[in-house]
Amino acid sequence: MVRAPCCEKMGLKKGPWTHEEDQILISYVQQYGHGNWRALPKLAGLLRCGKSCRLRWINYLRPDVKRGNFSKEEEETIIKLHEILGNRWSAIAARLPGRTDNEIKNIWHTYLKKRLKNYQTEPKYDSTSSNESKSTEFDFSTYQGIESPGYAPVSLQDFSSEYSSVTNLTALANTMVVKDEKLEESETLFSRIDAQFWSDELSGEKSNMDSDFLGVKDDGLQFQISLSTIDDSTEFWYDLLTRAGGQLTELLEF
DNA sequence: AATAAAAACAACCGCAAAGGC
DNA sequence: CGCCTTTGCGGTTGTTTTTAT
The missing domain is CATH 1.10.10.60 (Homeodomain-like)
Incomplete structure (x- = not known):
């Protein structure tokens, strides 16, 4: 037996929102907030389900939503x-x-x-060079401090030195290992990077992206990072990962 | 100008995680 | 700890707008 959609079974409205509905939702949220989305439509006098109200507010009516084309x-x-x-x-x-x-x-x-x-379909780096130049091998010589493929120690500062836009990238542990193994699961590296830089699960502090934050990984290692902007750090890791070309499997501190 | 196709946008649905009791 | 409710997320679908013929 197919479960009837929540809105229809309650006789609630679906589809595009009208201007009137928007106004009701806006004025209600402005006045009372949105503590309980499920209860909100009834209290506000809207024939919508709470889910629909939440989505409309989050995606369209919220005052801080930026409309218009993406830059x-x-x-x-x-x-x-x-x-x-x-x-x-x-x-x-x-x-x-x-x-x-x-x-x-x-x-x-x-x-x-x-x-x-x-x-x-085009070469990602150095568009002036030939197509064959887009190697899948990780060019270890690209980064200072990396001596050879394998277990070559390299400091985070060495990485960042090539990227002047990345400010004060400092690892307290000071040393990293680039492990050269075949990439079995592409997510392996990405999840580690994510865990270090993006996840709120860090036990350190990360008030906003412009501030320093101190992270403590689950193995007890501490590191401190200062990001000037999100773009800078993204650029840095994007470049590093792309250059890894599928060969770099792990980025480990020790 | 009409209409078909493609693109863009808005909204819905199911599921999983989080939170409260 | 387990159950129930609520919220948030990502995939998908439906509708509207734009573009091509």
Whole structure:
């Protein structure tokens, strides 16, 4: 037996919101807030389910929602964050003030995915060189402090020195290992990076993206990072990961 | 100008996580 | 601890708008 949709079975309205409904929702939330979405429509006098009200508010009516076209910078940021975070739209949206996960998801499916596909058919780095130059090997010589493929120690500062826009990137543990193994699960590296830089599960402090924060990984290692902007750090990791070309499996501190 | 196709956008649905009791 | 409710997320679908023929 197929379960009837929640709204229909209650005789609630579905589909596009009218201006009147918007006004009712806005004035109600402004006056009373939205403590309980399920109860809200009844209290506000809307023939909608709470889920629908929440979505309408989050994606459209919220005062801090930025409407209009995405800037080039925003598009680039989405592409790079998607490379790192995958389809975690809310996580991506959290790094783009005023943009919603739904909006980002839409623009990804309708535009950026195609753009990226075209982009990937061309050499990603050094467009002046031949097509064969896009190696799948990780070029260890690219980074200072890496002596050879394998277990080559390299400091985070060494990584960041190539990126002047990344300010004060300091690892308290000071040393990293780049482990050279075949990439079995592409998510392995990304999840580690994510855990270090993006996850709220860090036991350290991360008040906002402009501030220093101190992270403590589950193995007890501490590290301190100062990010000038989200774009800078994204650029840094995006570049590093892309250059890894599928060969870099782990980034470990020790 | 009409209409079909494609693109863009808004909204819905199911599921899982979180929170309260 | 387990159950129930609520919330949030991501996938998907439906509707509207734009573009091409």
